[in-house]
Amino acid sequence: MTEGYDATAKLVNEEIAKLGDAGTFADLKTIDKKLGLPKGTSFEMGGFADYFAFEEDCPPSKLTTKS
Numbered sequence: 001m002t003e004g005y006d007a008t009a010k011l012v013n014e015e016i017a018k019l020g021d022a023g024t025f026a027d028l029k030t031i032d033k034k035l036g037l038p039k040g041t042s043f044e045m046g047g048f049a050d051y052f053a054f055e056e057d058c059p060p061s062k063l064t065t066k067s
Contacts, residue, residue, distance in 0.1 A: 011035055012045040 003011075015031045016023060028042040035041075043049055 008035075008037070008041075009045045012037070012042050016042065016046045 012031060012035065015034070016028075019027050025043070028046065028048070029039065031037075031042040032039055040049075
């Protein structure tokens with residue numbers, strides 16, 4: 001895929017939207033393959049990498065405030 005980042009992100013996010021809430025990591029791999037993207041691109045562009053990095057760095061117990 002020779003398109004720029006924004007165009008690629010749009011295509012990836014359109015494919016992810018088609019999955020709805022039932023999407024899996026295997027579906028993300030399929031999107032990468034369908035669009036001719038490197039492995040993990042859909043995971044990154046879909047925001048899942050950021051989500052899991054945040055969950056790992058900041059578990060819910062660290063989000064509570066002390067009264």
